[in-house]
Amino acid sequence: MRLRSLAIALGLLLVDSNIALAQPASPPAGPPPVGGSPDAPPPSGHPPASPPSGDAPPPKSDPPKTDPPKADPPKADPPKTDPPKTDPPPPNVNPNAIDDARSRMEKGQRLFADAKYGEATDEFSQAYDKHKFPAFLFNAGVAAERAGSRDRAVELYDRFLKAEPNAPDRADIEKTLDRLRKEQTSKTPEPPAPTQKQPDIKALVFVESEPAGAPISIYEKTDPKAGLLDPKKPTQPGYRRVVTGLTAPTNLSLNHGTYFVVVEGFRDYNPTGTQFEFQAGRVYVYRASLSQGDFVGRVEVMLPVTTAQIYVDDPVPHKHAPRAVGPNSIELTPGKHKLTIEAVGFERYEKEIEIVQGQTIKVDAQLERVPYGYLLISGNAEEVEVEINGDDIGIYQKKRHEPLRIRVPAGEHEVEVDADGRKAYESTLKIPRGQEISLDAKLEEAPGKGGAIVTTILAAGALAGGIVLYRYADGLEEGDDFKDPLNGVAIGCLAGAGVFTGLSIFLFVWDPGDDSSAKLSTPREFTGEAEEPAVKVKTDARLGPRISVGVTPGLATEPLAPWIGALPAPTGLVVRGSF
Template identity: 30%
Template structure:
């Protein structure tokens, strides 16, 4: 009995735990599914709009390739029809026919099925091939193709006039309609007369025609025009309805919350910066970001606040108002911040960086480049390294971007030979001055003795004085030559000045993007390749030595009086 009681208690605890887990995870899973569906529709929307853009610019082949690739990823019939239009523009009739036939196979109940059949017949007629006998009756929805018919006695085909030339409005769009709860019955109407009044529930609605029925969720391929969707009475819910204005090559999403009896609005935010982060009704960023531009989702009708941020740009907070069932396109223009960065590295082991004479940091070999922030505009850049020539120049800091700067520091030209020559030359001149002075003293003594008649013939002072004078003259000559050489070598500098190389400016680092956890090769735009700090032969200074002075060499000869 005890074991049975324990088993029952354990089973009860497990059941409660499983129930709590289910309650906790269900909202998360629902949110994830909703986000995944929104991302899928956004991807379809971008493909459709890009293809429409290529078509408008006349790049029909590029548009066809994009629409075909879009159908392989997301099998919606609108991609097939649009690809067929592109091939028709390229005069590739067989490929166009193949796409239109595939369109009818994938979506046999399309609102414009009859018009597409007429387009197929017209294309076949242009190939001088009798079109197959087919019932072409009915206006059947909205389409922009050519017209064709089969008539005549004996089954002979009559000439089929070519349809009107396709323009940008020939592209089809995808319309997705959902309800909460799902499976609600839907009816779609097309406005057939431009002057028709607005659609009203329960009215006769002249100038409007029913083109399709379905159950939610449903998707339709529609041509350019004005439509109306009605969610009929479903369970205990009343009718709901919304207008649909279709432009060429777009994707529209509608969702009706039947408990409120209204369609939700659709808000899409785009910016001049792709991948900017968007927060909806969360200016303090307390929740994860809503999406990245361009991004759109279903939202509740009413006022909202949109916050858009991107590294290197000023944050933008803007209000937006959306109505029930409205498809709102919100475009924002972001402005770059008024400062930028210099990303500095060098071939020297260590450099000190200054901007406008203000120290900004030290970069060392083997580390990340040094990011130096400065107001946008021109500044004086100074780079200093021990044993290297100082680099100074005016540099332009980009606004809201990073400018990679690679500094090539050139070693200072060695002055050891010049100093050696100067010291030895000074020693020779000092010695020459001493010997010259001694020679002059002896000369004065001998002159005095000669004048007094005490000078003896063969006085050794005369010989010693002459040698002092020779030494003085030689010392002055050698010292003068060494002085000239030292001066030249102090001035001489065969090495170039230090220089910089800048790369193309890059965007600010994005702190929200995951950083690699393993070492990888550095990106050229982020890290500079560090050249060897050992100078090559072109940077090695020539060796200078002190040469001997020939007896007849030119020089400064200042000596004694002998």
């Protein structure tokens, strides 16, 4: 019996040794198999394959021969093998970084829209230095080209192509580079070819998936009449694939247009997707929550604005990125859900819906614009004072390199901008609901008033002298030889005072130069919201008169200019006000 037990133990030891020697030293790296998680067991009905046998080194001595046991030896469990090692997907971008990128993109887009191309170039370049999103490089290149800085534009376009080598419009960018390099050699601008459009700034698009690691493809809509793309069969006419081979999370740069973002199925997750209307100089975030199985329904959301963000079961303050942006079709699990739709310049829209498996419901979200708009003031003076409806609002400072942003109730308002030594500009402006307009004032130099002041002094002197002489002559006796001459001189002085007074008035009024003017933009969508409430007009009961220390109720400024209604002075604080 002892010999038989020893034989069984040695046999099992040899089997375990063969298995251990046949096991590879390190599993090959690669993506997890399609249809299952790397941590999941094989599908039911398919037992795990036996590990391959290897040749073990022969033992030094054969074990003693014994009769085979009557019962089978206990089966050894196959050794546990680790799943193939794969690189973990990159983490989603920090929401704070996205918010800062959005703020910087909007600021650069605003400068670009106002034709301040040099400042826009600097803003986009600084944004790339901080966040390394290639869209900022391309937008900086476009702004530099518009500013006439060919050398800088070539450098920025080159850097963009290195940072995003698979850009959908790489061929067009290379043509632009060829044209700019020819201009560098010839030193004369060369217009774009008739078939080549002048580049425009791009949108920055973030795509995330839950779980991370899903393949991404993007299709551009080429036929406006084409319907929504089916993510499971994205082959219908009216679309062309412009991006493929990316993995979520990722960011990319896209031109203005309509696109369908497809998050392809992987492992045992279903594909999904959504349609976007990407606008130049904007930031978009799409986060796809992938589902498993066919137990889902759909909601089609119709919206009047393409930048509206759709949240599902994510109340304010939101904890996740929006599920979709703009008019879209979203897959949801059956049951009740709450939609929250937000768009800058519009009131928040909320609606509860109920999804039924295999069915599609439609939601027509009629968004209402907010009852106010924004006025963006800038000018050609170092400091420009702004009044609205007769009240001091704030001061635009040229050194800040950004306009004074003022929130104003929708409707007509009297606006006046002025600066020291310059002519004021006045106009009645109509502020639209939920939109903004910019006013860039060109304030002309005010004419000197030296001549008017001199003639005023002469008029006053002549008037005083005439009155004195007239009274003196009037006190002389009749027949005095000086009386009549003095009366004549007095009358001449008074006449001269009248002439000097008229000349003084003319010199004060006369203006040989041009009047101040302003460039007004057409109404456009908000590029941001004011975070601070309006600074209201206050009354100091101890002083009695009204002191304007802020803005009219209902008005707000962003950014608030330093010392609105109160200005720093070398010797202290000067309070501006109307008394």
